[in-house]
Amino acid sequence: MSKAENIIVGISIGDLNGIGGEIILNTFEDERVFDFCTPVVFASIKVMNFLTSHFNSEITLNSCNHLNQIKEGQLNVYNVWKEPFEINFGKEDLKSGEYAIKSLEAATAALKNEGIDVLLTAPISKKTIQSDTFKFPGHTDYLAQQLGGNSLMFMITDTLRVGLLTDHVAVKDVSKAITPKLIQDKIDTVYESLKRDFGIERPKIAVLGINPHTGDSGVIGTEDDDTLRPTLQKIKESGKLVFGPYAADSFFGSNNYKNFDAIIASYHDQGLIPFKTLSFGRGVNYTAGLTRVRTSPDHGTAFEIAGKGEADNNSFKEALFAGIHIFKQRKEYEELTANPLKKRSKKG
Incomplete structure (x- = not known):
């Protein structure tokens, strides 16, 4: 060779x-x-x-x-x-x-x-x-x-890919860190990585909500309705197949994750706990966007x-x-x- x-x-x-x-x-x-x-x-x-x-x-x-x-x-x-x-x-x-x-x-x-x-x-x-x-x-x-480049922590296996809006950020600072620009940048990075690094021509991406039950119409929190939902709608209108926000508590247990090429979690443990549970020690930490x-x-x-x-x-x-x-x-x-x-x- x-x-x-x-x-x-x-x-x-x-x-x-x-x-x-x-x-x-x-x-x-x-x-x-x-x-x-x-x-x-x-x-x-x-x-x-x-x-x-x-x-x-x-x-x-x-x-x-x-x-x-x-x-x-x-x-x-x-x-x-x-x-x-x-x-x-x-x-x-x-x-x-x-x-x-x-x-x-x-x-x-x-x-x-x-x-x-x-x-x-x-x-x-x-x-x-x-x-x-x-x-x-x-x-x-x-x-x-x-x-x-626009780096992103992308946890991957053959069948599961999980990216993060925020990674090593304290939980108390998560909602302040998630801005329309951050959401746009991270989704763009995941989208381009799926095309360039994994050969997926039309990626389907799911985004998990910031608050429990994506805020329950503002009862638990307004960040999903005020920031996440309208930004995702704008990105979807640009032609990207982006869906959500989904309630994180049932998303993986219902196997809904299997319908998407990648999932973007709002914060570290929201994405990595289910990822490491499902990957059984076969997971890879890939830095996308570099x-x-x-x-x-x-x-x-x-x-x-x-x-x-x-x-x-x-x-x-x-x-x-x-x-x-x-x-x-x-x-x-x-x-x-x-x-x-x-x-x-x-x-x-």
């Missing part, structure tokens, strides 16, 4: 004291994965050698200091730092967070410079990454600044089981293949958009 066909996936190591290293090794111990991508872990060979020894992994590592030194069929390790670091599994400390950010920054730079095709981020601790130079609540906000492709597993650092050999790598593996699929889909979409006749002949 040529390098052009074999997509280069850059992997940020995440919090070194968490389960990131373990799920990376578990995923690439299956040699068939190398048929689909060439992985590059942004960390240090010393750290990766310690991890392979600790988890009794026989995986082949290729240490490199430049991206032109990577090899297909091996787990490449790009040396972001050379000094030793002592891993203390399960311990949440600022030093570990500092190295997680070093890895993320190096991988992001490679993504921006097209040294890698896809970014796959292992879990970080939102607490330990904070510093004078890094003041972001997580990956998404940092990548939005670095890569440009100029580059970034995916992540839908879980955290799991400090409580770190180093014990108990971590489940299914979500990480799903995130890997989702990133590869989206990268290919984007490329095809851009080719078809540039050459509409090719699309017509493809259908014919």
Whole structure:
């Protein structure tokens, strides 16, 4: 397989004291994965050698200091730092967070410079990454600044896609944050992502209400009637297949979500609780709307089981293949958009 066909996936190591290293090794111990991508872990060979020894992994590592030194069929390790670091599994400390950010920054730079095709981020601790130079609540906000575009947290599986109007916003601030412009921007991002990243020509999108029972005609709250409903009507009149607002409490239990290509929740837990319940550890956190492709597993650092050999790598593996699929889909979409006749002949 040529390098052009074999997509280069850059992997940020995440919090070194968490389960990131373990799920990376578990995923690439299956040699068939190398048929689909060439992985590059942004960390240090010393750290990766310690991890392979600790988890009794026989995986082949290729240490490199430049991206032109990577090899297909091996787990490449790009040396972001050379000094030793002592891993203390399960311990949440600022030093570990500092190295997680070093890895993320190096991988992001490679993504921006097209040294890698896809970014796959292992879990970080939102607490330990904070510093004078890094003041972001997580990956998404940092990548939005670095890569440009209208970023949106998009949780995906093969059969379910859930986006958010507001993500890491305190519940007391949600209603103030949801404005007509925000609603328009987020729906536009989801709509374009469904077309560009998932190949859906006429996406159908459902939007969940802000208040219980979408406000019950103003009895519980007026935000749905005053802001959400009229904005959705305006968007629908522009030609987009957007429906709602729907009462969130019964939407998933009634299986209504199966009638749509994506669902947009008003706030974090309204969307992520049903998503994680239905996805059974197969979910992927995809940052839609960016100029580059970034995916992540839908879980955290799991400090409580770190180093014990108990971590489940299914979500990480799903995130890997989702990133590869989206990268290919984007490329095809851009080719078809540039050459509409090719699309017509493809259908014919």
